[in-house]
Amino acid sequence: MAQSKKLAAGIIRNNREMADGRTIRYYDTADQTRTAPDQRPVEEQPAIGELRLDPLVNEWVAMASHRQGRIFLPPKELCPLCPTTGELLTEVPESDFEVVVFDNRSPSLRPPVGDWALPDLVGPDTDLGTAAGKCEVICFTADHGKSFKDLTPARVRVLLEAWIDRTDELSREPYIQHIAPFENRGEEIGVTLSHPHGQIYAYSYLPPRVEKMLAAANQYMESTGKVLFDEILAREIRDQERIIARNERWIAYVPYASRYPFEIHVAPLNPVADLTGLTDEDRDAFPAIALEVMNRLDGVFGIEMAYIAAWHQAPVRIGRDVLRLHWQITSVRRAPGKLKYLAGSESAMGAFIMDMRPEQSAAQLREVKL
């Protein structure tokens, strides 16, 4: 593990070991030294969870029962994602930071010990026992009270480089099949720490939605010889009416068949399989559209919107010619004081009912004065 590494755009990564053996990575724009030691007592790591096959639908479910006792919405003075200042020893030993990524203290998925392979899906007698993978936490800023949308463009650029670096490194682990950086925001969707941060889940199996995207893309390639996502983007550009922002390298739109009152997809105009494929020009043009989209979202009702913002990438080893990078932002907020819930049709049947036309939602997002 390199202690210090130069990334693109003059960004430097410094790795440090935490007291319990986990790694913390500092991503900085200046060549800071990051040497503050983690002074906390060593605590025992939770055991690796189980991965169980749900045979009814041939999908893996990770069991992480050690997560029941997680800390819930601590006040700022007890926030474990703030820098260490004064008495409180947090997850970040330094007294300030730009962007940091550290291994999750209560991970749903953990690196496997020894040889590890996923069995074929074979029905109700499949026992596996090991939820292999890796979960990391990414803090966007040391400032507890900020949101993604308040970050400077320069900071979003560092954040993007950190996501790229993590995708690059995690892709090299032989047990990892898929990497998903995402941010959950808002108590309405169960966020337990309000400090601006995201997570990176690296799965040892294809997540069911990715598997389904891959199947659709493969089927489309076989029947038309074209890449599905490129055609989807072409239709959005042709239709125009659901586009909410664009610049020379990126486009943001409410998809034709969105599932949430507010759903936005952000994609590079020159398609790539994953974050590591973005050119320097793509990377430099991302902060502007990302900040515009997030400000439009919070502007619709003038309140902080609960959302999930997730990067969809091609899996690490397969489907790289047919799947495309895009950033999906979904909000369950349909009006001030009203949320969309996933009830019988969505949850039990998987059949989504949308209460709002995507064109209406796109118009509301476009009308926001920035």
Place this chain on the structure above:
Amino acid sequence: MAQSKKLAAGIIRNNREMADGRTIRYYDTADQTRTAPDQRPVEEQPAIGELRLDPLVNEWVAMASHRQGRIFLPPKELCPLCPTTGELLTEVPESDFEVVVFDNRSPSLRPPVGDWALPDLVGPDTDLGTAAGKCEVICFTADHGKSFKDLTPARVRVLLEAWIDRTDELSREPYIQHIAPFENRGEEIGVTLSHPHGQIYAYSYLPPRVEKMLAAANQYMESTGKVLFDEILAREIRDQERIIARNERWIAYVPYASRYPFEIHVAPLNPVADLTGLTDEDRDAFPAIALEVMNRLDGVFGIEMAYIAAWHQAPVRIGRDVLRLHWQITSVRRAPGKLKYLAGSESAMGAFIMDMRPEQSAAQLREVKL
């Protein structure tokens, strides 16, 4: 449409037309006449919604934008599901009832006008425009303050017969492919009317989760010659530790790979494709296990649990030899004051993380003193 029909167990169905042309069906244990007219002014029916293909995953999404204005948690004296007494003219013209089923006033899916066929799924240029199907509301009792678990066994028997009758009739409609009776309970999951009731969704397409269950069952049949669900049930019976209730005709268990803190599947020991296949003995033995399961669920924390209770049936026209009827109850409540939320991993990736071992949840349900 038969005005009056004798069903099993001495239950009688009486159909009446509502003021706006919708149908209400009274299910009664005595031979009541149900003649009270709907005295409300005729109001315009909302137009049929759109069905849009989400090409990323090849799934249909129904657009029902007219539903935004639905009434939200009205007090008892304004409840549209109570019987009509005094001034308030409700959805049910009679002054009392046992079980009623009526066409939903704000349906997500509506019967199509004229010829209607689902196109093959073909990618981003698929336009359809018509969310065909049918949505009905089923009231379990005239008593606004009751819950499913407070019903008498005799009333649950009527309710079951109503579900069976609706499955039977809706199966005859050529545009209907799948029928899902379900109940949503609890403000935590967005229930807008607290009167004890459920819904019946009849889809003109296979809901995505049903499609996935069908694919898994077909694959299992091809590779083993066995019915997947029967083998799942056999494993649950062999493992024993997740079974929470059983009688001579039914069994209830927390599935091996459950996805929610409390998830219970209830299945007949003699497998059938759908509700209409249940024998008289199965039907008569259902109320006892249904009430036991619901009382165990509310007993775990001594509070009313939010839940979704959905009947999984074989589709109307396909997969009838490989899919089996079962009743799935899921609750997002993981502790008093704590809910499980579907965030980044579950919502964006479809990858479920369970915070609790199913065996633990089964033990808690078994330990409830009834």
